[in-house]
Every structure is written in C-alpha cells, then in structure tokens.
Amino acid sequence: GAAPSRRRRKKEEEEEIKRLLLEEGEAPADAAAAEGDDTRCLVARPLEGETLQFALVVCAPYASLQGYRYRAKLQPGEQKKGKAARQALELFCRPLPGGGGGGG
Structure with missing residues (x-):
C-alpha cells in the first residue's frame, strides 16, 4: 500500500x-x-551580543514566562488591540538598560 x-x-x-x-x-x-x-536554536534569554533573527510568540500563564527576557502581560480592558500590539512592539524594540543594574 x-x-x-x-x-x-x-x-x-x-x-x-x-x-x-x-x-x-x-x-x-x-x-x-x-x-x-x-x-535547538530557540532560547528564552538571548546572550549579550547574540543577534536575534526571529521572534516566536508564546501565549502562556505569565508566571511560567519568568525565564523569558522579552515578555508582555496582556490584560482585558478598554484598550484597542492595535494600540496594545504597538506598545508591546515598542517595548521590545527599546534597548535594554546596560549592565543589568536595577531600575534603568
């Protein structure tokens, strides 16, 4: 067959x-x-100096994403989904504070 x-x-x-x-x-x-x-190339926390080629959207309980460097918490509310998506994208495109120190 x-x-x-x-x-x-x-x-x-x-x-x-x-x-x-x-x-x-x-x-x-x-x-x-x-x-x-x-x-095997997928990582939750890219190392400094690594170039990100792609992003994979993961929908999971927020507590299980604590090991991820880039994450956004989506909550129901009055905000339009397009605006929420733009805000998340802006957040992820911002440079990370240098040195990993607090608050920057």
Whole structure:
C-alpha cells in the first residue's frame, strides 16, 4: 500500500540529505540535524551580543514566562488591540538598560 512507499520515500530523502551534507563537508550531528530541525536554536534569554533573527510568540500563564527576557502581560480592558500590539512592539524594540543594574 501507500504506507511502505511513503516510508521508503522518506528514508530515501533522509539518505539524500545526509549525502549532500557530507559532500559539503558538514556531517549532521544526529537525525534531527539532517532533517533541518532548528528547535535547538530557540532560547528564552538571548546572550549579550547574540543577534536575534526571529521572534516566536508564546501565549502562556505569565508566571511560567519568568525565564523569558522579552515578555508582555496582556490584560482585558478598554484598550484597542492595535494600540496594545504597538506598545508591546515598542517595548521590545527599546534597548535594554546596560549592565543589568536595577531600575534603568
């Protein structure tokens, strides 16, 4: 049926990816790397000097986001959603206070 052919096709694709990586001189560390799994690059607190390439929106209880450097608490109210989104974006685009000292 269709399942064995799908499995065979997937295995052939994985082998082709590994072959291409080896030709380029890059050996994949594991199967996830061969498949292009970039989830290992996601961090909650980027280090100083790291360049942020993308942002991932996470909706979760605020207490569980305490380890995240960039977070905003959304509360129901009279404010229009467009204005709230602009304020959050402005907050995230502001430079962080230097030295990690309090209050700056």
